[in-house]
Amino acid sequence: MRDNALLGPAEIRELAERAGVRPTKTLGQNFVIDPNTIRRIIATAGVEPGETVLEVGPGLGSLTLGLLDAAERVVAVEIDPPLAEQLPETAARFRPGSAGRLDVVLSDALRVTELPAAPDALVANLPYNVAVPVLIHLLETFPTLKHGLVMVQDEVADRLAAGPGSKVYGVPSVKASWFAEVRKAGVIGTNVFWPAPKIRSGLVAFVRREEPLAQVDRRTLFDVVDAAFAQRRKTLRSALSGWAGSGAEAERILRRAGVDPGLRGERLSVEDFARIAAAADAPAEGSRG
Template sequence: MLAPAELRALAHALDLRPTKRRGQNFLVDANTVRRLVRLAEVGPHDTVLEIGPGLGSMTLGLLGAAGAVVAVEVDPPLAAALPVTAAARLPAETAARLHVVLADGLRLTAADLPADLPAGLPAPNVLAANLPYNIAVPLLLGVLERLPSLRRGLVMVQAEVADRLTSPPGSRVYGAPSVKLAWYAHSRPAGGVPRPVFWPQPNVDSGLVAFTRRTPPGPAELRAEVFAAVDAAFAQRRKTLRTALAPWAGSRDAASALAEAAGVDPGARGETLDVEAFCRLAIARAAR
């Protein structure tokens, strides 16, 4: 684990000034790192994907538990420093489990991942990461779409975003991110993380989201159509479906007809629908 003084020394050596643009708030508390590794349920048969490892606080904890860690870092100096940090603080055998990928997590695909993982280990099957807060939702949804090997995970995001991602239909904060994550996975809140465990301290609270991949509730080829219906419904979340879905369906009458065909009340609001209902709407539109 990296003590606060070590982390600041590393940052100084790299001439690193954490930026809000890249969501750089680094963990400086060893107990928090141990807690995150435990909650992620990482074991020696897992290959962990960590996006945005930064200076390596969480990476060192994951390396002690996982069979391999694939750390995806967009900043070249940070990516170059990470293996050096691991080699200096861990036994050689443990440090060798680290595979660093210099890439943008928002564009990460399976082709970017290392092909030289040890025999017997899967392609990354666990996502464990302190996600950059300003891009957390598109990043999480994107890797779930493009990396089907991911089966479960634990991510740290802004507390408000964690609430949105895990809220059920009818909740005040239920929205498009809630529905879209539910297409890929069952999720649940996994606790909060206090501000003082970061350097620099963020101006927002942090929360943990745990998830387990599920079979999508509809045909994979309809995912884009389902998400388009979701976006339309929540673009005007206070409007009824017959109004909010009109741009997507073609008209208010068409939206009402699709809702009725899907077994949904056209006078309901999108915030009352679960992902299965949105899926039925997309199937009804595709059948027109």
């Protein structure tokens, strides 16, 4: 990354005043005010000079400027109109000549389906309240995303990176691991943000799987996962009974998949869930295709 100045507390507050905005909890706005944190995020993300990077929630542009230094192009999706309007001006002011390498998309990241350029990487400080659905939506919608690093609430980072058997293993863990290999890549303290959140943030790195883990319908797979964890203390036979239509049918599907009906969802890997989804979609025994 080229050694250009990054935004500090004084610049962030000045830009906020210029835009006429105050951080809101509704939009999950906590702006990074520490240049070293920005450098750490980009270094950990492994952004390559020729890549197009997707940033969600660029806010006042502290991470955006660092990404412009590291990548070929940045596509920033911002839901707040005043912030989206000001971001190109900030880039032009602090990174003269970068205008052609920054695209700002005024949109809700949960609903965006088209971008001006196909992204290679995702690097973002995701709003705490929608971090998991945004990440899953982007991985599903943009298959060109090969790797990335997102900053989320620390306990959410633990959930995303958890493996079977962990107390925090659940729906986010399985759905994220369907798309990518996921790992926790660090912890960020509260004092690098304005306003300072009450809880720490976690860094989650991912690398997309080159091939799907199994040839199954993803919607069926995710329905199974949602049902399995809806009531964590129930056995799979009981937890999947509503999804399958009955406890007996759930047991038949589980046994067809080679999964013990007496287990709980927290013991299953994403591959196990894929086998259940495949067994559910397979023709019933004795039927003719």
